[in-house]
Amino acid sequence: MTHFKPSIFPFQGPLVCLFVMLIGSTSILFGQNKETFAVKADRIITGNGQLINTGTIIIQGERITAAGKTGEIKIPTGTKIIELKGHTLMPGFIDAHTHLASIDNDGGDLAALKETPAHGAIYGTVNAKKTLEAGFTTVREAGSLGYVDVALRDAINRGLIPGPRIHASGPALGTTGGHADVNGWSPFLDLPGTGAIVDGADGVRKQVRLNAKFGADQIKIVATGGILSVGDAVGAPQMTVEELQAAVTEAARLGRKVMAHAHAGAGLLQAVEAGVASIDHGSLVDDEAIEAMKKRGTYLVPTLIILEEIVRDGEKKGVPIYALEKARKIAAERRIRLKKAFQEGVLFALGTDATSDIHGRNGEEFQYMVEILGATPMQAITIGTMNAAKLLGADHDIGSLEVGKLADLVAVEGNPLENIRLLEKPAMVIKGGSVVFNRQK
Numbered sequence: 122m123t124h125f126k127p128s129i130f131p132f133q134g135p136l137v138c139l140f141v142m143l144i145g146s147t148s149i150l151f152g153q154n155k156e157t158f159a160v161k162a163d164r165i166i167t168g169n170g171q172l173i174n175t176g177t178i179i180i181q182g183e184r185i186t187a188a189g190k191t192g193e194i195k196i197p198t199g200t201k202i203i204e205l206k207g208h209t210l211m212p213g214f215i216d217a218h219t220h221l222a223s224i225d226n227d228g229g230d231l232a233a234l235k236e237t238p239a240h241g242a243i244y245g246t247v248n249a250k251k252t253l254e255a256g257f258t259t260v261r262e263a264g265s266l267g268y269v270d271v272a273l274r275d276a277i278n279r280g281l282i283p284g285p286r287i288h289a290s291g292p293a294l295g296t297t298g299g300h301a302d303v304n305g306w307s308p309f310l311d312l313p314g315t316g317a318i319v320d321g322a323d324g325v326r327k328q329v330r331l332n333a334k335f336g337a338d339q340i341k342i343v344a345t346g347g348i349l350s351v352g353d354a355v356g357a358p359q360m361t362v363e364e365l366q367a368a369v370t371e372a373a374r375l376g377r378k379v380m381a382h383a384h385a386g387a388g389l390l391q392a393v394e395a396g397v398a399s400i401d402h403g404s405l406v407d408d409e410a411i412e413a414m415k416k417r418g419t420y421l422v423p424t425l426i427i428l429e430e431i432v433r434d435g436e437k438k439g440v441p442i443y444a445l446e447k448a449r450k451i452a453a454e455r456r457i458r459l460k461k462a463f464q465e466g467v468l469f470a471l472g473t474d475a476t477s478d479i480h481g482r483n484g485e486e487f488q489y490m491v492e493i494l495g496a497t498p499m500q501a502i503t504i505g506t507m508n509a510a511k512l513l514g515a516d517h518d519i520g521s522l523e524v525g526k527l528a529d530l531v532a533v534e535g536n537p538l539e540n541i542r543l544l545e546k547p548a549m550v551i552k553g554g555s556v557v558f559n560r561q562k
């Protein structure tokens with residue numbers, strides 16, 4: 122997915138030297154496994170809804186070369202074996218809605234006055250490691266000012282820092298005065314938005330092209346109002362139909378999908394009809410939108426943890442009162458609507474909206490899917506692996522434990538089909554055939 126082209130990078134020479142110097146030091150270089158080894162566990166959940174009791178996976182370099190029932194898989198003599206007695210192996214988890222560059226701060230929307238994308242890159246470096254160690258080997262970034270997500274992705278792909286595979290968005294596209302803008306201030310202050318502020322179909326097209334030019338893997342748009350923004354109702358449409366269509370058409374022309382922030386109402390339905398790949402949040406998705414999403418195969422990324430935590434802990438965390446009120450107002454109805462969408466067959470993909478202190482706790486989303494959506498533990502795991510891989514257009518490489526795919530694996534102690542919360546504490550994480558986290562150590 123990387124758009125980084127080493128051949129045109131001006132510092133290619135020195136970096137190649139650095140690369141050679143660091144080889145052999147696995148604590149510094151990540152995802153460079155060249156060995157063959159086997160992992161054995163009490164059970165394997167494949168990501169396709171299959172359960173294999175006593176399974177073995179063989180990994181060669183960064184890919185899976187065999188997967189199946191122990192005893193039916195031939196392990197070549199001399200192969201190193203990792204025995205995970207009492208454990209369950211799954212594909213690396215995928216979070217389809219993160220904001221790695223964000224962190225707890227006391228500034229609220231004043232953070233924009235005090236911080237730059239350089240702060241975000243440092244926070245993102247810390248958060249990327251936490252996310253990976255939580256078992257999330259891939260994330261889809263949902264809007265990142267200053268293209269911090271692109272920089273993180275490239276640094277991770279080059280082995281400079283540990284972190285998940287990143288599908289970057291660059292800045293989210295939002296309209297003047299919308300959820301991605303900063304509102305409620307004097308017009309004499311020139312405040313930057315939290316995304317790229319665009320108006321009109323031409324403005325949208327230009328920004329889609331810029332995002333693609335600077336390395337975005339997908340395009341994030343803000344189709345309706347939000348919780349953490351001033352003066353907009355969560356269901357208020359913020360992009361015109363023309364703007365929505367321009368985003369989807371231009372992104373498609375450039376080989377990219379569109380993810381849409383949308384909570385409710387006409388703005389949500391119009392985004393679906395314009396052809397976005399996913400509706401993110403979808404808090405008050407109505408019956409008409411449920412039908413349209415089923416018909417089109419639009420994914421819903423429900424970001425359950427963020428709103429549950431705003432409602433529960435927002436006050437002590439300093440969430441502004443207008444945002445708390447918005448969140449509380451929709452909380453009960455949201456549970457009903459999202460459950461209905463899931464039960465009626467809308468495709469779901471896991472996404473947390475990880476911001477502030479949620480980084481590294483992404484796995485708690487699984488429990489909310491069971492509790493709120495009524496998903497079985499097996500369904501929840503599929504939503505957080507294969508479904509999310511399909512949404513990202515990456516299911517040829519990730520999302521399930523199958524021969525030929527990248528060896529991204531998570532092991533947890535015990536059986537998550539009996540206790541979903543076990544997914545919150547991985548024992549081991551393997552990314553691209555390299556053990557990147559081992560709790561025993």
Ligand SMILES: [Zn+2]
Pocket residue numbers: 218219220263474
């Ligand atoms: Zn978000």
